[in-house]
Amino acid sequence: MLEARELNLTLDFCLRVGELLLSSGAGAADVTAAMQSLSWQLGARNPEVDVTFTQLSMSYQADPEEPAYVLIRQVKHRDIDYEDLTLVDHLTRDVLNGDCDLKEARNRLGRIVSSGHILPRWAVSLGWGVMCAGVGLQLGGNLPVVAIAFVAAVSIDRLQLVMSRRRLPAFYRQVAGGGVATAIAVLAAAVAEATPLDLDPSLVVTANIVMLLAGIGFMGALQDALSGFYVTAGARLTEALLATAGIIAGVSGGLTFGQVIGVDVGQIDPGLGGDLEGVPVMALGAAICAAGFAFASYAPRRSFVPIGLIAAAAMTITQSITIGGFGRTWPTAFAAVFVGFISYGIAARLRIPPLVIVVSAVVPLLPGLSIYRGLSLLTEGGTETSEGLLALITAASVATALSAGVILGEYVAQPVHREAQRLESRLAGPRLVGPLRGRPTHAGRRERRKRQDS
Template sequence: MTETREIQRTLDIALRVGDMLLANGAGAADVTATMSSIAHQLGLRQALVDVTFTTVHISYQSGPDEPAVAATRHVKQRETDFDDLTRVDHLVRDLLSDEIDLDEARIRLAQIASTGHRTPRWAVTLSWGAIGAGVAMLIGGDWIVTLIAAVAAICLEILQRWLSRLRLPFFYAQVAGGLFASLLAVGASAAHISTDPSLVITASIVMLLAGLGFIGAIQDALTDFYVTAVARILEVMISTVGVIVGVSGGLTVGRLVGVDINLDPGAAGLSHLPLVVAGGALSAAAFAFAAYAPSRVLLPIAAIAGVASGIYLVLSENDLGRAWPAAIAAIFIGLVSYTVASRAQVPPLVIVVSGIVPLLPGLSIYRGLSLLGADDYTGILQMITAAAIAISLAAGVILGEYVAQPLRREAHRLEQRLAGPRLVGPLRARAVRKASKRGNMHSM
């Protein structure tokens, strides 16, 4: 391929795919590998790809005496959209398997970028209420806490959407969200509603925590994209600090008006195990729905998150601390999600991010804030615990993915060896499809 126009068209589609992947939370290593694979498939054997936080760059030089052709895109809008992520993933697979050509890939990519969502906005807003209700169940809240948390989550979603239209920096939206959640709890306590306001705050701020960004940051750090990793970690820290500032402001207002907020809310015990499993399943599936995940994957996400929540509760109740149970539950999510994602035909990131939502350390963050607000510096230990849980979650799911890939390859080889005696079922069907493909190739 030597024509400049064709080179530019190839670089453009690789760049646009990388843009959409990075905007939806994919790690820099995944974006780089995908862009390089597309360029190689379309004839550019040694295209150079560079991903740095919000910038995607690709260049190609056909020969030592030829000028290099380069293109760069800046990711302007970053949001969690699992529908676009899945559709782009399918497009890339079809392109790499020669099922579509460059022109059709460009058309499909333009359709993905310009097509709106089939899910109505009101349904997404209600799903955020389901997230709040699920988290309230997860931490052992009663029906009053669950109801208030659901209302708070709906109001938080509307508030943050309105603030985003004002083009305010995301930090201020996080401050407003944390402040609203804590003031709602203060108001409920002042109205003498028989509930634990600390549980309301904890259930409300979980939806503000940056789980997707932290997974991407740890993945970038583990795959040697250190500049991007540092930038993403800083972004996550600023986002979390915004929540901390908002909640701290609300607690201060509560103390000024004489409302006593419990500084050490109780956590769910083993007696709450069924409620915890149900809450984890509900919050994870609702988050996936709110992020426009395909409906076929909602039930598997609920099952995985429910089991992971149960694993975390059982292990944490056996004096293993908080970080190790979170890591083990996250490894389980990473291991299972790789196989489930393949069956459901979605990227593993869809299942991983949704699955860790119930495990985000909202309770530890609230405890740390409350203790620090009361001049008790043991709150610093709670904040360190929250950071340790977040790192354990991100590192755990990535480790689970690393372990799952070779295991799946070995299982696939075993399938091929055992497929002979099977006369019906998926293994036999897969063998028939492969034989059919080989026959078609020979006939050509």
């Protein structure tokens, strides 16, 4: 049985790991599993773990006649940070493998939290610009649209950074971002009217509000709901809808500004023509968008190329099946299963969490634009209400297809990966075809260390 001091340090360590995972974008089910596995490895067996959107709690009672130890930790910030997520994932694996004791693990976790990033913050702004440029290309925009989307995205990110440092709520940052995106589009439309420049300002607005849209939070909410964490799912859904409402307010303000100065931006109606000739362009835009998102989220550099290729393949699968008349939901589900299946093996080779590849690769497929359109039509009322409800239902079906497809792909990939490792252990000699060499098992690493020590 652990002593009181060591037990308190163990629970505190598990809570800190869970806080960093949850704030970096991990699902409630993954956070709970990680905390329970760490506590079991460190000697606190069968703890009670409760994960909500803003709070983590952990309790342990060694004997019914003794008082229980209960620790609670608040989740104060929620910024996607795949560098810290990867480092914590490596730390968790080392603890579970017995390569790191509690004292060393706490020291490593403290260094992860306190140390900054090698990547400068201005480079992150450029990453968001590349992402929005990829979205502009994916939507069928020409070179001026792509360039303006890049500049607008960098401007929005710098503005939101200043506002976040002043601790303004996320809703007001979304309003400011939507207003800046629309204002830049209005100015671009005014320039296009005075010059022979071929420019669709609605694509500029669309390409930049994708950066702000809460599609990722919407999909995360459905993943938590599918995993049984309904409280966390409800909180994430509320945050997603509130963030989208902020964008609507900002965009409507920008459109009003355009009407005052006599510039018509036009209806925001994204999408490329439904023919196979546009699929390669959409795939290229999806690859750029996914890689830009990964770069802006501090993902490891070795993951950029695989993420771009997977996103391009997923977009090709979705659009090719959609053109065949199968609607939008089922093609998205097939693409999500592909992403979940292939990401598991690639993540193991790159030694990064599968979440880094999965989320980045599905960003071009997220239904954020449908959420925006549905809420904006609902605010207009009248005959537009039915169209708004239809857009929201479409967004919910696509997000459900993405979440369920990714989870199913992971479930299918895990037994396939295990069987490949077992086959690998039975084969001998150099091979050019067949299962590639996997990472050594935990027992194999321990046995190798024993031989080295002896």
